[in-house]
Amino acid sequence: MQETLNYIQQNKQRFVDELFDLLKIASISADPAYSAEVLRCADEVAKHLTNAGADKVEVCKTEGYPIVYGEKIISADLPTVLVYGHYDVQPPDPLDLWRKPPFEPYIEKTALHPDGAIFARGAADDKGQFFMHVKAFEAMMKANSLACNVKFLIEGEEEVGSKSLEAFVKQNTEKLSCDTILISDTHIYSNEQPTVTTGLRGLSYVEVEVEGPNRDLHSGLYGGAVPNPIHVLSRMISKLIDDDGHITIDGFYDNVEVVSAEDRAEMNKLKDDPEAFKNSIGLKGTEGEKDYTTLERTSIRPTLDCNGIWGGYTGEGAKTVIPSKAFAKISMRLVPYQTPDEITEKFTKYFNKIAPDNVKVTVRPHHGGMPYVLPSDTKEFRAAKKAMETAFGKEVLPYRSGGSIPITAMFEQVLGAKSVLMGFGLDSDAIHSPNEHYGLFNFYKGIESIPLFFENYTNGN
Ligand code: BES
């Protein structure tokens, strides 16, 4: 192991330089204008895997963006770890809030990253994180210390709902067969308190439309006598959550996992720092479901948020108009044992129920995803905890995250393997936001933890 760590130490700077090249590619999966960049990024990832020592590297075509595959099989008697990541990124908008252009990476120190952080779209989500695996693999190959078989599956559609991945996994169960799946696409609690993510929330995402009059109307001639779809929609949205922070949708909590008082006490060992939390996002106060801590509100409890709302006139100056239609996008984060189909159906029923008779309401479901839990009495959890404890020199706690990686549940179903979420970002890294960044400290700790995981997993019990 020492030789592997030495190799990492000696090649640190080059690893960052290579990551910079990857970050310069605008692989925005949501925007068709960037499709050539997404494809170029897949080719680059494949080259990196080949150079690092992977066999059978392939850029696999799908109906959407390609999936990059590579493997190193050293013995049929050893376990196989499948590494999953994504090379696509979120759109960088709004561009004017970036201090430097999103695809021109640079390093700068921040309060939480005194050693410096890499700023660029995708730095933490997920290029900087999956690239740690490529470099850790290179180090293990160079030091001849690879402890088990490894397979890489790096996709290009995660940020748009992993549309092609399920079919690909179903068609390639043999090729992808593995004992566990290792994913670095989440964050730790803090650099002082490292964590292994043991849960992710699911997702139900809908778009709603409220239609009033059959055309936009003069607000003087008609105002006062007709339903204004923007008002109606606003009233409906405000009815979805009550004063105690409870979601009012009929049956919404029916299947919600009741976390025991013991488990809640255990998870609250991660000290909530309400002041730091508020300050980090410029808030005077927080809010949420009554009787739960911020940590619980953002992990073991389901939520509902309006992500966008529009309608009517939003251009320069004033236009006196009552719009014909108003729209909103609404996301709900789910916990075990809610399912996206169940919640989307309950939302649709309820939203129609609270709609006044004088408007027409349409609910359009978008992509969704199942929640996921990795029990802490599993071999993969123990291997990750021990690896990170060695790398950080600190006790590592389990941590349930509020984000979603829907494919983890699909992997378990189709490949019969658990995913272990050994991510290294911080929640303040501004993923999906302007000035996304990833700490150099985190990048290197990740590269060091990965070979330790392989070793612990292979030799552990
Ligand atoms: N890597 C994130 C998810 C994440 C980040 C989980 C940090 C936990 C901690 C992933 O790329 C992502 O953005 N997922 C989406 C869902 C997806 C279906 C678009 C999300 O959580 O909004």
Ligand code: MN
């Ligand atoms: Mn991600």
Ligand code: MN
């Ligand atoms: Mn993301």
